[in-house]
Amino acid sequence: MKKSLLLFVAMLGISMFSFAQLDTVIGFTFPVEVGLDSLDATIGDTLNIGYDIRFESESAGTTDSVFLTNGATTYAATANSWEDGMNDKFFSIKFKTGYYKNLVLYAKMRSGGTNAGPKYFKVQYKIGSSGTWTDVSTDTVTVANDWTTGVVDGWNLPSETWNASQSVYVRFLSITNTNVSGGTVDSLGVVKIDDIFVLGENNTGVGENSLMNTRVYPNPANDVLNIENNDNVSVFFIISSDGRVVSQINNPATSIDISNLAAGHYMIRMISDDNSMKTQSLIVE
Numbered sequence: 001m002k003k004s005l006l007l008f009v010a011m012l013g014i015s016m017f018s019f020a021q022l023d024t025v026i027g028f029t030f031p032v033e034v035g036l037d038s039l040d041a042t043i044g045d046t047l048n049i050g051y052d053i054r055f056e057s058e059s060a061g062t063t064d065s066v067f068l069t070n071g072a073t074t075y076a077a078t079a080n081s082w083e084d085g086m087n088d089k090f091f092s093i094k095f096k097t098g099y100y101k102n103l104v105l106y107a108k109m110r111s112g113g114t115n116a117g118p119k120y121f122k123v124q125y126k127i128g129s130s131g132t133w134t135d136v137s138t139d140t141v142t143v144a145n146d147w148t149t150g151v152v153d154g155w156n157l158p159s160e161t162w163n164a165s166q167s168v169y170v171r172f173l174s175i176t177n178t179n180v181s182g183g184t185v186d187s188l189g190v191v192k193i194d195d196i197f198v199l200g201e202n203n204t205g206v207g208e209n210s211l212m213n214t215r216v217y218p219n220p221a222n223d224v225l226n227i228e229n230n231d232n233v234s235v236f237f238i239i240s241s242d243g244r245v246v247s248q249i250n251n252p253a254t255s256i257d258i259s260n261l262a263a264g265h266y267m268i269r270m271i272s273d274d275n276s277m278k279t280q281s282l283i284v285e
Contacts, residue, residue: 100200112145
């Protein structure tokens with residue numbers, strides 16, 4: 001499956017904003033297995049790059065180890081010690097949303113095999129470190145031994161999280177002590193999480209960016225990208241999830257051949273003659 005920094009809210013079923021474009025506020029794809037920053041967000045607003053993912057116990061007030069194992073595409077944040085974790089243990093992220101609205105959340109979770117972790121999770125948010133955790137949705141995330149069952153696919157974050165003056169926290173909270181296999185979660189029980197994205201509509205600079213009306217589609221894409229209103233695009237970059245520029249095109253045409261790109265997650269960056277810049281995500285299937 002492809003991920004995109006550019007999505008249309010129409011794809012999320014919100015007709016009243018059907019022409020709005022969403023930028024990545026924060027994104028975790030865990031492209032590398034080791035290093036001090038391997039658990040950090042690598043995509044999104046510059047204010048959020050470098051924030052990490054954590055595994056926490058609310059009752060103990062502690063943060064436990066998170067490590068990296070095989071993920072949906074590259075690696076995934078992984079934790080064990082979920083025993084007795086019902087309504088207590090969780091993965092958490094934080095991010096700033098000072099000039100973003102219409103926020104939506106994506107994530108993938110997995111557990112199973114020999115050391116199965118909790119089967120059910122809920123997603124909650126709070127505003128500021130001293131805020132109150134509140135459910136994002138009445139739906140639960142049911143986790144299985146695959147990357148297609150435990151999916152948070154475009155859940156709308158409440159308007160309280162939009163344009164927040166304090167950091168927004170989101171957590172994936174275990175709500176059961178029953179593991180994926182039907183037994184009791186023990187200290188070896190493992191849960192993985194990957195491809196965490198918060199997307200939002202940037203509500204600043206309207207009318208000031210000469211690339212505001214430039215649109216790249218389709219997204220996800222296979223062989224060809226189209227650029228609508230490309231007259232102002234001076235340089236067009238495609239950047240891989242590990243930060244490499246895999247394509248640079250000066251004065252791009254209205255169509256770009258991407259058939260040579262491997263499936264995965266990329267970032268598009270466009271720069272205009274007046275140095276306006278627009279960045280969005282791209283999923284290649």
